[in-house]
Amino acid sequence: MATISSKAQAMPASAIRKLVPLADAAKANGTKVYHLNVGQPDIKSPQCALEAVRNNTLDHVSYTNSAGMIELRQGLVEKYYKKIGIDLAVPEILVTVAGSEAVDIALQVTCDTGDELIVMEPYYTNYNTFCFMNGITLKAVHTDIREGFSVPDMARFEELITPRTKAILISNPGNPTGTLYTKEQMLALGEIARKHDLFLISDEVYREFCYTDEPHFSAMNIPGLEQNVILIDSVSKRYNLCGCRVGCIASHNKEVMAAVLKYAQARLCPPVYGQLAALGALDTPDSYFAAVREEYIRRRDAMVDGLNAIPGVYSPRPMGAFYTVAEMPVDDGERFARGMPEEFRIDGETVMITPAASFYKTPGFGRNHMRIAYVLEVPKIKRALHILEEGLKAYPGRI
Amino acid sequence: MATISSKAQAMPASAIRKLVPLADAAKANGTKVYHLNVGQPDIKSPQCALEAVRNNTLDHVSYTNSAGMIELRQGLVEKYYKKIGIDLAVPEILVTVAGSEAVDIALQVTCDTGDELIVMEPYYTNYNTFCFMNGITLKAVHTDIREGFSVPDMARFEELITPRTKAILISNPGNPTGTLYTKEQMLALGEIARKHDLFLISDEVYREFCYTDEPHFSAMNIPGLEQNVILIDSVSKRYNLCGCRVGCIASHNKEVMAAVLKYAQARLCPPVYGQLAALGALDTPDSYFAAVREEYIRRRDAMVDGLNAIPGVYSPRPMGAFYTVAEMPVDDGERFARGMPEEFRIDGETVMITPAASFYKTPGFGRNHMRIAYVLEVPKIKRALHILEEGLKAYPGRI
Numbered sequence: 001m002a003t004i005s006s007k008a009q010a011m012p013a014s015a016i017r018k019l020v021p022l023a024d025a026a027k028a029n030g031t032k033v034y035h036l037n038v039g040q041p042d043i044k045s046p047q048c049a050l051e052a053v054r055n056n057t058l059d060h061v062s063y064t065n066s067a068g069m070i071e072l073r074q075g076l077v078e079k080y081y082k083k084i085g086i087d088l089a090v091p092e093i094l095v096t097v098a099g100s101e102a103v104d105i106a107l108q109v110t111c112d113t114g115d116e117l118i119v120m121e122p123y124y125t126n127y128n129t130f131c132f133m134n135g136i137t138l139k140a141v142h143t144d145i146r147e148g149f150s151v152p153d154m155a156r157f158e159e160l161i162t163p164r165t166k167a168i169l170i171s172n173p174g175n176p177t178g179t180l181y182t183k184e185q186m187l188a189l190g191e192i193a194r195k196h197d198l199f200l201i202s203d204e205v206y207r208e209f210c211y212t213d214e215p216h217f218s219a220m221n222i223p224g225l226e227q228n229v230i231l232i233d234s235v236s237k238r239y240n241l242c243g244c245r246v247g248c249i250a251s252h253n254k255e256v257m258a259a260v261l262k263y264a265q266a267r268l269c270p271p272v273y274g275q276l277a278a279l280g281a282l283d284t285p286d287s288y289f290a291a292v293r294e295e296y297i298r299r300r301d302a303m304v305d306g307l308n309a310i311p312g313v314y315s316p317r318p319m320g321a322f323y324t325v326a327e328m329p330v331d332d333g334e335r336f337a338r339g340m341p342e343e344f345r346i347d348g349e350t351v352m353i354t355p356a357a358s359f360y361k362t363p364g365f366g367r368n369h370m371r372i373a374y375v376l377e378v379p380k381i382k383r384a385l386h387i388l389e390e391g392l393k394a395y396p397g398r399i
Numbered sequence: 400m401a402t403i404s405s406k407a408q409a410m411p412a413s414a415i416r417k418l419v420p421l422a423d424a425a426k427a428n429g430t431k432v433y434h435l436n437v438g439q440p441d442i443k444s445p446q447c448a449l450e451a452v453r454n455n456t457l458d459h460v461s462y463t464n465s466a467g468m469i470e471l472r473q474g475l476v477e478k479y480y481k482k483i484g485i486d487l488a489v490p491e492i493l494v495t496v497a498g499s500e501a502v503d504i505a506l507q508v509t510c511d512t513g514d515e516l517i518v519m520e521p522y523y524t525n526y527n528t529f530c531f532m533n534g535i536t537l538k539a540v541h542t543d544i545r546e547g548f549s550v551p552d553m554a555r556f557e558e559l560i561t562p563r564t565k566a567i568l569i570s571n572p573g574n575p576t577g578t579l580y581t582k583e584q585m586l587a588l589g590e591i592a593r594k595h596d597l598f599l600i601s602d603e604v605y606r607e608f609c610y611t612d613e614p615h616f617s618a619m620n621i622p623g624l625e626q627n628v629i630l631i632d633s634v635s636k637r638y639n640l641c642g643c644r645v646g647c648i649a650s651h652n653k654e655v656m657a658a659v660l661k662y663a664q665a666r667l668c669p670p671v672y673g674q675l676a677a678l679g680a681l682d683t684p685d686s687y688f689a690a691v692r693e694e695y696i697r698r699r700d701a702m703v704d705g706l707n708a709i710p711g712v713y714s715p716r717p718m719g720a721f722y723t724v725a726e727m728p729v730d731d732g733e734r735f736a737r738g739m740p741e742e743f744r745i746d747g748e749t750v751m752i753t754p755a756a757s758f759y760k761t762p763g764f765g766r767n768h769m770r771i772a773y774v775l776e777v778p779k780i781k782r783a784l785h786i787l788e789e790g791l792k793a794y795p796g797r798i
Contacts, residue, residue, distance in 0.1 A: 002598045002627045004658050005565070008508040014664035017465055038462070045459045053672055054453055060444045061642040061676065063437070066416055097496055097644070100666040112404040113512070113534065129665045135512065135534075166404070199401045228401045243460040243671030245496070245644075259403050265413035266528045267499040272642030273452055273672030277460065 012132060015125045015334075015358040016371075022341040023352050031345060034376060034384035037337075037352040039175065039322065041375040043295065045240045045281070046288050052280025053273055061272050066264040068095020068248070069272075072279045076248065079282040084207070086220045086231075093250040094260050095270045095278075099205045099234035102249040103169075104130045105263045106230045109256055110167045110199045111136045118160050118168045120151070122325055122359035122366060124175045124203070137164075140361035145327055145369065148316040149177035151185040157192050167199035167230075168192065170219070173206040176359055176371035177325050178300075178318020180210055183217040190222035190229075199256075200225065203232040205247070206321035208289050211297050216320075226252040235274075237322075239281040244274030296322055296374070299381060303374040306385035310392065315372075323373050325356055330368050331397035333357055337370065344391045351387045368399075411531060414524045414733075414757040415770075421740040422751055430744060433775060433783035436736075436751040438574065438721065440774040442694065444639045444680070445687050451679025452672055460671050465663040467494020467647070468671075471678045475647065478681040483606070485619045485630075487649055493659050494669045494677075497646040498604045498633035502568075503529045504662045505629045505648060508655055509598045510535045515564045517556060521548070521724055521758035521765060523574045523602075536563075539760035544726055544768065547715040548576035550584040556591050566598035567591065569618070572605040572719020575758055575770035577699075579609055579719035582616040589621035589628075598655075599624065602631040604646070605720035607688050610696050615719075625651040634673075636721075638680040643673030695721055695773070698780060702773040705784035709791065714771075722772050724755055729767050730796035732756055736769065743790045750786045767798075 016038060023033050067073065073090050081088045096102040103126070111117055113135035119127055121140035131138040139160045143149040157168070168189065173180045181189075193200040202219030210216050219229045234247030249260055300317070304324060307315040312329030330336040333355035340350050353370045360366035374381060392398060415437060422432050466472065472489050480487045495501040502525070510516055512534035518526055520539035530537040538559045542548040556567070567588060572579045580588075592599040601618030609615050618628045633646030648659055699716070703723060706714040711728030729735040732754035739749050752769045759765035773780060791797060 002509070002565070002592075002596050002652075004508050004654050005511040005514070007511050008658035008661070011658065011661045013661050014465075017664040017667075020464065040461050041459070043459060045457075050457065050460075054455065056453065058444075058449065060440070060442060060639045061449075062439050063641045065419065066413075097670075098667070104666075108532070109403050109407040110401070112406050115404070126665050133507070133662075133665065166401070193401075197401050240459045242462045243668065245668070245670040253401075255403055259407035259410065262407070262410045262412050263532075265416040266525050266532065267503075268416075268497070269642060269644070271496075271644040271670035271673050273676070274670050277672070 012129055012358070014129065016354050019337060019341070019352060019354070022338060026341040026350055030348065032349040033341060034349065034351045034380060034387065036372045036374070036384055037354040039237065039373050039375060040242055041240050041322065042377070043240050043292055046284040048283040049239055049241060049277045049281035052276045056273070056276055063269045064272055064275060066269050067261060068270050069275050069279065072275050075279055075282045086218050088250055092252055092257060093248050094257065094264055095275065096247045096249055096264070097267070097270050098236055098245040098247040099203065099232050100126065102232045102234070102247050103127065103203065105260055106201045106232060106249060107131065107134050107136055108263060109259045110201065110230070114164065116162060116165045118157060118165060120170065121361050122149070122176055122356055122369065124171055125358050127169060138361060142362050142365065145314070145316060145325060149174065149179040149325065151181055151189070154188050154192055161196050165196065165198060167201050169201040169203065171203040173209060173320020175206065175321055176323045176356060178321045178323045180212060180320035182214070186217050186219060186222060190219070190225045193228050194225055198228065199230055200228050201230045201232060205232065205234040205237050208238045209293065209296060209322055210320045211293070211300065212319050220250070230256060235278045235281055239284060241277055241281065244277045245271050246274040246278045298378055299374040299376070302378045302381045303372065306382060307372070310385070310389045312392070322375055323371055325369050325371055328368055328370055329392065329399050330395060331399050333368055333370055335397060336395055339395060340391050344394060346387050346390055349387055351384045351391065411528055411757070413528065415753050418736060418740070418751060418753070421737060425740040425749055429747065431748040432740060433748065433750045433779060433786065435771045435773070435783055436753040438636070438772050438774060439641055440639050440721065441776070442639050442691055445683040447682040448638055448640060448676045448680035451675045455672070455675055462668045463671055463674060465668050466660060467669050468674050468678065471674050474678055474681045485617050491651055491656060492647050492649040493656065493663055494674065495646045495648050495663070496666070496669050497635055497644040498602065498631055499525065501631045501633070501646050501648040502526065502602065504659055505600045505631060506530065506533050506535055507662060508658045509566045509600065509629070513563065515561060517559050517564060517567045519550070519569065520760050521575055521755055521768065523570055524757050526568060537760060541761050541764065544713070544715060544724060548573065548578040548724065550580055550588070553587050553591055560595050564595065564597060566600050568600040568602065570602040572608060574605065574720055575722045575755060576724050577717020577720045577722045579611060581613070585616050585618060585621060589618070589624045592627050593624055597627065598629055599627050600629045600631060604631065604633040604636050607637045608692065608695055608721055609719045610692070610699065611718050619649070629655060634677045634680055638683060640676055640680065643676045644670050645673040645677045697777055698773040698775070701777045701780045702771065705781060706771070709784070709788045711791070721774055722770055724768050724770055727767055727769055728791065728798050729794060730798050732767055732769055734796060735794055738794065739790050743793060745786050745789055748786055750783045750790065
C-alpha cells in the first residue's frame with residue numbers, strides 16, 4: 001500500500017487549530033463555547049470593505065496579475081503605507097494569500113534547506129510549521145513572561161548565529177505575547193542583522209493594535225537596513241477581514257522581490273474578491289481604528305486584570321495585538337485546554353484557550369503557559385474568566 | 400549584504416506568466432493583445448455563483464474551518480460529486496486555495512525530498528515548479544504530438560520507476576495538450592500504481608470540458624485503487640471562477656486526508672468569498688455546462704482547423720480542456736512567443752501564445768511547440784490566427 005511521506009507524518013499539527021474539533025463536538029451537544037483560542041475578532045469589518053464586494057460588477061472572475069491587482073498595490077502604497085510613514089514603490093509590494101503565504105514565501109526566498117532562522121520564543125507556532133515544511137532549522141532566543149516577553153540582550157541573538165543563519169523573523173506587535181517593540185529595540189535588532197548580513201523579516205500584521213502613546217516603529221524604517229528588511233503584512237487583523245486571505249510582502253531589495261514573484265506565479269494569483277475587499281478597505285476612516293483600539297484596551301484590561309485575580313494565574317499587560325500569554329497553575333497546559341471543551345461546563349458553557357508549549361523551542365518552557373485572545377466583548381470576557389477560574393479549581397492536575 | 404537562497408535563485412519562472420509584462424507593455428502602447436497564452440476564459444460565471452457573493456450578508460469576514468466551510472464540503476459531495484458518479488464522504492474532501500495549492504499539498508503529502516514523481520510530458524509547467532519547491536525529482540514519460548499525446552505503453556512508465564518513485568501525477572483532460580484519457584488507459588495507469596504501490600494523483604480540473612460522447616472517467620472510480628488515488632479539483636475552470644481561488648483535494652485514504660489537514664491548518668483557511676461563490680455555483684443548471692461545451696467545440700474546431708491551415712503548423716484535435724499544443728516552423732519557440740508582443744503588429748493588434756519547451760523534461764523536445772488556449776470567441780480566434788500566420792511569415796528564425 002502506498003504510504004505518505006515521512007515529512008507529512010512528522011509535520012506538526014497546528015496547536016491552535018487542532019482543538020477545533022473539540023469545540024465543534026461541544027457545540028454539537030448544545031454547549032456554548034467562549035473562544036479565547038483563535039485570533040478571530042467579533043468586530044465588524046469597515047463598511048467600505050464589505051460594500052466593495054457586495055457592489056462588485058464582475059461577470060466572470062478572472063485571474064489577476066500574480067503580484068495582485070495593480071489598483072490594490074497602488075492603493076496600499078498611496079493610501080495606506082504613505083499615511084503611516086512607510087515609503088514604498090509599487091514594484092516593492094506584492095499581494096499574497098494573506099500573511100501566511102507571505103511568511104512561507106519569505107522563508108523560501110531567504111533560507112535554503114538546512115539554513116537557520118532565529119525567532120524569539122514564545123513565537124507564532126506556524127513559524128515553526130513553515131520552517132519544518134521548508135527544511136529550515138528554527139532557533140529561538142528565549143524571552144521571559146516575568147519580563148513581559150521583552151527583547152533580551154543582543155548577546156543572546158549572537159550566541160545563536162552561525163554561518164547557516166540567514167534571517168531573524170519577528171512579530172511586532174507579537175503573536176502570541178502581545179509584546180510591542182520599541183524603536184530602540186528595533187534599531188538594536190537591525191544592527192545585529194546588518195552586522196551578520198541577515199535578513200530581518202518583520203511580521204507587522206498587528207500594527208494597528210498598539211496601546212502605548214508611541215507610534216509603531218516599522219522595521220521598514222530602520223535606517224540603512226533597506227536591503228535586509230522584508231515586511232509581512234495582512235488585511236486580516238487590520239480590518240477584521242481574516243477570511244479574505246489577502247496580505248502582502250514588501251521589500252526594497254529588488255533581488256528579493258524578483259524571487260518572491262516567481263513563487264507568486266506558481267500559485268497564479270491571490271483571491272479576487274478578497275482583493276476587492278482590501279481595495280475597499282483603503283477608504284476606512286481613522287475613526288474606525290480609534291474605536292477599535294479603545295475597545296481592545298478595554299478588553300485587554302478586563303482580561304489581564306481578570307486573569308491576575310485568579311489564584312495562581314499570572315499575565316503581563318501586553319501593549320499590542322490582542323493576545324496575552326498567561327501562566328496557569330496546571331501540570332500540563334494541553335491537557336487542561338482539551339479538558340475544558342471535553343468535560344467542563346458551567347450552565348452549559350465552556351471556554352477554549354490555546355496551550356502555548358508548542359510556541360517554545362527550548363525544552364521545558366511553556367508547559368503551563370496559555371495563549372489567550374481577548375477578542376470578545378467585555379461582559380463575555382468576564383463570563384469566560386469565571387468559567388476558566390472554576391475550570392482550574394476542578395482540574396485534577398492543578399499545581 | 401544578505402543574499403537570497405540558492406533555491407530561490409534557481410527557482411524556475413513560470414513560462415506562462417513570465418510573458419505577462421510583455422503584454423502589459425504592449426497594451427500600455429495602445430496595442431490590442433489576443434491572449435491565447437493563459438487559460439482564462441471570457442465566458443460568464445454562472446449567475447448563481449456571482450449572486451451568492453453579491454448577496455452575502457457578512458458583517459465581518461472570519462476564518463472558516465481549515466478544511467473549508469462545512470456547507471461547501473457537504474454541497475460538493477451531495478450536489479456535485481454524487482451527480483457525476485464520484486462517491487465521496489465529507490471527511491474525504493478538503494477545500495484548498497484552488498488547484499494550485501491542492502497539487503502542492505498532494506506532492507508534499509506523498510513525496511519526501513529526493514523522492515521521484517512521474518508525469519507525462521508535455522506537462523503543466525507548474526507541476527515542475529512545485530516539484531522544485533519541494534525537492535522532488537520530476538521524471539517524464541514522453542508522449543508524442545503525432546500520436547495526439549496519447550498515453551504510451553505502460554512499459555515506458557515501468558522503465559522510470561525506482562524505489563524512490565512515490566506517485567504518478569496526471570492531468571485529465573490534460574493541460575497543456577487537451578488530451579482526454581479513456582477508461583482503459585486510466586485502468587492501465589491504475590494497474591501500474593497498484594503494482595508498484597504508488598499514489599495516483601489525478602488533476603481533473605478540466606473534467607467538464609470533454610468533447611467525446613464517452614463520459615469522463617475519474618481516477619476516483621478505478622476499482623480497488625481507493626487507497627492510492629488523490630483527486631485534485633477546482634472551481635476555476637468548471638464555473639469560470641479562476642480568481643476565486645477555490646479548489647479541493649479528495650481521497651478515500653484516511654492517512655492522506657489527515658496529513659492534508661495539517662498542511663491546510665498551516666495556512667489557516669481558504670478564501671471565504673471564493674467559498675461563497677463555489678457554494679452558489681453548486682446550483683449551476685446543466686444547461687450552463689452544455690452551452691459552454693458547445694461553445695468550446697466551436698472554438699476548438701476554429702482553432703485547430705485554422706492552425707493546420709497555416710503552412711508548417713501542426714496541431715492534433717484535442718478531446719478535452721481548452722488548450723492545444725501545436726508544432727510551429729520556428730527555431731526557438733520562446734523567441735517567437737516573445738517577439739509577437741514585443742515587435743509584431745497588424746493594425747495595432749498582436750497575439751500572445753505560450754512557448755512549450757518548459758513543458759518537456761526530455762532535452763530537445765518542445766523547442767518548436769506552443770501551448771495555445773482557445774478561450775476567445777470564434778471571430779477573435781480567426782483574427783488571432785491571421786495575426787499569428789503573418790507573424791510566422793515575418794519571423795526571422797522561421798525554419
